[in-house]
Amino acid sequence: MAAVRRHKHVAASQPGFLPLKSDTDKDGGAKLGRRKRVSKNKKKNWNKYSDVQDVEEFLEDVRLQERATGGLIAEKPDEGLFFVDTGVKTNSTNPEAVRKGKRSKPLHIDLVLQPDSHVPAPKDILAYQCPNAKKLRRVAERAEKLAAMGVLPRREKLLQLRKTSESRVKEKPEHPKDPARSFYDLWSAGNPDTADPYYLEQTKKKLVKRPEKLNVKPSILPAIEVIAPGGSYNPDFLSHQTLLLEAHEAEVKKVKAEEKLEKRLAINRMDIATEESTFKEQVEGLIEEDEGEETKEIAQTTEDSKDAAVGPTAQPEKKTERQRKREKAERIKELKKAVDKKKLQSRQQLFQLRSIGADLKHRELRTRMRQTKRKAKQEEQKSLPRRLGKLRFQDPDLEVQLSDELAGSLRTLKPEGSVLKDRFKSLQKRNLIEPRERAKFRRKHKVKYVEKRAFREIQ
Numbered sequence: 030m031a032a033v034r035r036h037k038h039v040a041a042s043q044p045g046f047l048p049l050k051s052d053t054d055k056d057g058g059a060k061l062g063r064r065k066r067v068s069k070n071k072k073k074n075w076n077k078y079s080d081v082q083d084v085e086e087f088l089e090d091v092r093l094q095e096r097a098t099g100g101l102i103a104e105k106p107d108e109g110l111f112f113v114d115t116g117v118k119t120n121s122t123n124p125e126a127v128r129k130g131k132r133s134k135p136l137h138i139d140l141v142l143q144p145d146s147h148v149p150a151p152k153d154i155l156a157y158q159c160p161n162a163k164k165l166r167r168v169a170e171r172a173e174k175l176a177a178m179g180v181l182p183r184r185e186k187l188l189q190l191r192k193t194s195e196s197r198v199k200e201k202p203e204h205p206k207d208p209a210r211s212f213y214d215l216w217s218a219g220n221p222d223t224a225d226p227y228y229l230e231q232t233k234k235k236l237v238k239r240p241e242k243l244n245v246k247p248s249i250l251p252a253i254e255v256i257a258p259g260g261s262y263n264p265d266f267l268s269h270q271t272l273l274l275e276a277h278e279a280e281v282k283k284v285k286a287e288e289k290l291e292k293r294l295a296i297n298r299m300d301i302a303t304e305e306s307t308f309k310e311q312v313e314g315l316i317e318e319d320e321g322e323e324t325k326e327i328a329q330t331t332e333d334s335k336d337a338a339v340g341p342t343a344q345p346e347k348k349t350e351r352q353r354k355r356e357k358a359e360r361i362k363e364l365k366k367a368v369d370k371k372k373l374q375s376r377q378q379l380f381q382l383r384s385i386g387a388d389l390k391h392r393e394l395r396t397r398m399r400q401t402k403r404k405a406k407q408e409e410q411k412s413l414p415r416r417l418g419k420l421r422f423q424d425p426d427l428e429v430q431l432s433d434e435l436a437g438s439l440r441t442l443k444p445e446g447s448v449l450k451d452r453f454k455s456l457q458k459r460n461l462i463e464p465r466e467r468a469k470f471r472r473k474h475k476v477k478y479v480e481k482r483a484f485r486e487i488q
Contacts (some may be wrong), residue, residue, distance in 0.1 A: 048090045099147030247460035249411050254455070260428065262435070262442045269432070276427045418463035425454050 067078040094101055102110070159165070172182055181189075229235035258264060259272030348356075378385070414422040428445045436442045456462045 095148050096146040248414075248458070250459050252455065252459070256428075262439060263437060264435070269435075272427070272429055273431075276429045279424075279427065414458050414464075415460050417460065418465065420464040420466065422457055422464045425450070 065078065067074050069075065069078075091101070098105065175182065226235065257268065257272050257275075259268035259270070264272075430443075430445070434443075457464050
């Protein structure tokens with residue numbers, strides 16, 4: 030607005046400015062006379078002794094031109110001020126009225142309702158204001174960036190899903206009592222053409238959705254493990270000896286574990302009570318009275334010394350201002366030393382770039398080795414039985430025959446082990462069931478023997 034007013038004042042100050050009222054200056058000039066000397070330093074004399082009538086008249090004329098013509102007359106083009114009079118006025122747009130030569134005048138009520146001022150209405154700033162405009166602008170900018178990247182917002186995704194779901198026409202299954210339904214042979218080998226879910230459920234041809242977790246095997250071990258070649262009825266000598274060595278090592282481990290347990294549970298001979306130890310225990314409480322009195326006197330002297338030592342502690346003397354300033358200067362000096370030391374260390378690191386690079390390479394190599402070891406360990410654990418219950422899995426004993434027990438044919442072969450136990454241990458090893466022990470039968474109540482009457486009579 031300030032720029033518009035400045036433009037109007039500049040335009041009006043030009044020599045070609047045309048006033049709308051001709052009687053702006055009735056007096057024809059300013060009155061000559063002696064000007065009154067007034068002090069303009071005071072604010073109360075500014076409006077009282079300042080003549081602004083010529084400025085007000087000029088501004089009033091400018092406002093009148095804006096109301097009547099919509100702007101300054103000096104700025105308007107000639108086409109807006111003059112027109113060529115041809116003698117015929119065609120104000121109406123109706124062709125019949127123009128043809129008949131009738132003049133269409135507006136109604137008086139329309140003329141009254143027309144606005145007198147040609148000044149446009151002021152712009153309503155509040156109508157253009159929007160709450161949270163800054164936040165909405167940021168959201169819009171982010172949506173534009175995501176759209177440029179090809180990412181749709183959540184609302185648009187939901188709208189697309191709804192449209193796709195609505196576009197799909199749900200086909201109703203055929204009613205079993207519908208006479209126009211398709212017929213098929215129930216006992217035929219091929220599947221019927223219909224896809225009725227009720228029919229598929231009743232005929233057990235629709236499989237239940239299997240969880241994905243059930244498709245993952247808990248162990249990579251095979252269901253049936255093939256025994257070593259040394260376990261056959263007519264094995265090779267070397268393979269049989271290797272199998273015997275494995276069985277021997279397993280037995281040695283068991284024996285060592287038993288010996289270790291026996292050593293821990295063994296009784297130490299030094300802890301056994303003897304006659305001397307028992308006598309010492311019996312005489313332990315019998316002490317002479319003189320020794321007791323001496324100990325009492327020593328205890329009293331120690332207590333007195335403690336009481337004498339206890340007292341009010343000496344308060345430190347108050348530091349002088351000189352001492353405080355010296356301590357402050359020392360603290361500042363220590364801080365400066367620490368800062369300088371830190372800067373020196375950072376500069377020295379520039380000369381240690383090679384060693385730092387070598388150290389980083391060594392660390393990367395070490396991390397890679399650890400990763401490979403960890404992966405190898407994880408692969409090994411896949412084949413090992415996990416801890417599913419309170420008991421640990423124990424490997425069954427190897428079914429091995431000694432060299433003198435080998436049979437040359439299947440007829441003379443002696444069966445060993447049990448197929449049921451083998452399958453049970455295999456399930457435990459493959460983490461399908463937890464390791465368990467056979468439940469022990471415990472009688473809740475004692476057995477009570479009662480003699481019957483018939484038995485008593487016989488006696």
